[in-house]
Amino acid sequence: MDSSAAVSALGALAHDTRLAVFRMLVERGPDGLSAGVIAERLGILPSSLTFHIQHLHRAGLVTQRRVSRQLIYAADYAAMSGLLGFLTENCCGRADAAACPPACTGT
Amino acid sequence: MDSSAAVSALGALAHDTRLAVFRMLVERGPDGLSAGVIAERLGILPSSLTFHIQHLHRAGLVTQRRVSRQLIYAADYAAMSGLLGFLTENCCGRADAAACPPACTGT
DNA sequence: CCCTCCCTACGACAATCCTTGAAATGCCAT
DNA sequence: ATGGCATTTCAAGGATTGTCGTAGGGAGGG
Numbered sequence: 071m072d073s074s075a076a077v078s079a080l081g082a083l084a085h086d087t088r089l090a091v092f093r094m095l096v097e098r099g100p101d102g103l104s105a106g107v108i109a110e111r112l113g114i115l116p117s118s119l120t121f122h123i124q125h126l127h128r129a130g131l132v133t134q135r136r137v138s139r140q141l142i143y144a145a146d147y148a149a150m151s152g153l154l155g156f157l158t159e160n161c162c163g164r165a166d167a168a169a170c171p172p173a174c175t176g177t
Numbered sequence: 178m179d180s181s182a183a184v185s186a187l188g189a190l191a192h193d194t195r196l197a198v199f200r201m202l203v204e205r206g207p208d209g210l211s212a213g214v215i216a217e218r219l220g221i222l223p224s225s226l227t228f229h230i231q232h233l234h235r236a237g238l239v240t241q242r243r244v245s246r247q248l249i250y251a252a253d254y255a256a257m258s259g260l261l262g263f264l265t266e267n268c269c270g271r272a273d274a275a276a277c278p279p280a281c282t283g284t
Numbered sequence: 285c286c287c288t289c290c291c292t293a294c295g296a297c298a299a300t301c302c303t304t305g306a307a308a309t310g311c312c313a314t
Numbered sequence: 315a316t317g318g319c320a321t322t323t324c325a326a327g328g329a330t331t332g333t334c335g336t337a338g339g340g341a342g343g344g
Contacts, residue, residue: 077191084188085302089180093267105321118303120322139311139320150268154261160200161257192332212291225333227292246290246341286344293338301330308323314316 071152075130079153082129087114088122095132095145102135102144178259182237186260189236194221195229202239202252209242209251 071079083089090112095103109119123143126132130149135142178186190196197219202210216226230250233239237256242249 073196074193077193077196080187080196081191084184084191086181086184087302089184089187096267106319109321115304116321117305117323121302124322136311141321145268147268150264154264154268157257157261157264160203161252161254161261194332213289216291222334223291224293224335228332231292243341248291288341288343290341291339294336296335297333299330299332301328303327303329305326306324309321310319311321312317312319314318 071156076153076156078129079131082126082131087112088126091123092126092131092145095143100144102142104140104142178263183260183263185236186238189233189238195233198230199233199238199252202250207251209249211247211249
């Protein structure tokens with residue numbers, strides 16, 4: 071994960087709707103959810119969901135697969151892990167890692 | 178760290194210039210750097226730096242203190258840790274944590 | 285006290301992002 | 315083949331964000 075990919079991923083998550091979509095998909099797990107279900111649960115227009123979820127897709131944070139006439143989206147855990155790794159390096163890689171508790175110190 | 182604070186922090190980091198500023202401050206450590214030095218190193222206008230660094234400041238990611246006539250900015254490690262924690266929960270808190278290696282599994 | 289330096293505040297403009305509704309596409313069932 | 319459902323694409327608007335130049339305020343040095 072390089073700097074520009076990180077900016078892309080951060081930008082993808084930096085929006086109420088998109089963060090809510092991503093959290094929902096993470097909570098759901100590898101099975102994923104169809105576009106219709108996500109849009110309905112969040113109370114947004116289908117076209118609006120497409121706009122946001124493709125933002126997430128372009129950033130590599132979600133995967134897309136077709137099941138009959140539904141499109142199923144799922145969180146890409148590897149990409150999220152990569153982002154966490156990048157941020158961890160930027161938070162704890164240089165200075166005093168002691169200031170960055172659970173996720174970073176590894177203790 | 179609640180959802181809206183996370184969106185704010187993510188949005189603050191989701192920009193080339195701001196991410197570069199934050200990385201520089203993290204690398205520098207608690208001593209921090211003056212606004213002039215940061216602007217010069219990044220080759221941006223002072224007014225432009227103010228715009229971006231206040232974005233980071235509003236999001237709570239950097240601290241500000243005055244030393245004579247210079248303003249010193251430093252990374253706020255606690256805030257960054259909070260963001261990492263929030264993202265970790267959203268990545269590994271629910272589904273199969275095994276997919277999220279170093280930062281999350283804690284092993 | 286005045287002058288200089290560092291930084292921020294303000295205003296204008298261009299660029300980008302977000303929302304919405306209507307039309308088009310892909311897929312399945314009949 | 316026809317109809318119907320799930321989702322995307324398209325176009326238009328309004329709002330937000332980023333960049334730049336210039337002007338203003340606070341802190342030291344003479």
